[in-house]
Amino acid sequence: MTNDEMWKAVSENDASYDGIFFYAVKSTGIYCRPSCKSKLPKQNNVCFFDAAEQALAAGFRPCKRCRSDISDYQPMKEITGKAKQLLDESFYKRCELNHKLQQLGISHHRMAELFKDEYGVTMSEYVGNLRLEEAKRLLLHTDDEIIEISCSVGFDGLSSFYRFFKKGTGISPAKYRKEHRK
Ligand SMILES: [Zn+2]
Known part of the structure; x- marks a missing residue:
């Protein structure tokens, strides 16, 4: 996130950024969650931290209002x-x-x-990786037809599965099965 994005979140008290970063106010020595309802500080008085510990280490105290010290409140x-x-x-x-x-x-x-x-x-990307790993597992450890495997990992068409698999491994599902199966 850029400082501008963080400042925007702070000025809007945007709770969806709580736990993502903290802001500290140099004039008061206190650090807060983005959603804190305390008065909006001057922008040039503010600095940002990824974690509460960093704000503490820089000498800021937690805010009593938004309880920026309670780390499980995320x-x-x-x-x-x-x-x-x-x-x-x-x-x-x-x-x-x-x-x-x-x-x-x-x-x-x-x-x-x-x-x-x-x-x-x-x-x-995360889902793609899960699908690819599962497809590989099924190719190597089951006798399922490739069309069944494509279905099992969430593809509704064989051609999209082929493209996806080839992009991830460099070879087709059939070749993968043939080359890697013992
Ligand atoms: Zn606060």
């Missing part, structure tokens, strides 16, 4: 964790997955940002 982090769990469990069930992600109550766009911040990969 609702957005929780939501991101739940999203990851959903991807892990349901990556091959596209509709169900989208539906469940929606129920977490934040926009897809915002979720995508949070996920990338937290795990360093996009949600689609």
Whole structure:
């Protein structure tokens, strides 16, 4: 995130950034969560930290109002964790997955940002990797037809599965099975 983005989140008291970063106010010596309802400081008095510990180490004190010292108060982090769990469990069930992600109550766009911040990969990269690993496993350890495998990992067409697999491994599913199976 850039300083401008963080400043925007602070000036809007945007709770969806809680746990993502903290801001500290040089004139008061206090650090806060982005959602803190205390008076908006002057922008040139503010500095940003990724973690509460860093703000503490720089000599700032936690805010009594937003309790910036309570580290488990990180609702957005929780939501991101739940999203990851959903991807892990349901990556091959596209509709169900989208539906469940929606129920977490934040926009897809915002979720995508949070996920990338937290795990360093996009949600689609993450799901793609899960699908690829599962496809490889099925190719090597089952006798399922390739069309069944493509279905099991969430593709509705064989050609899109082929393209996807080839992009990830450099070879076709059939060749992969033949070359790697003992
Ligand atoms: Zn505060």
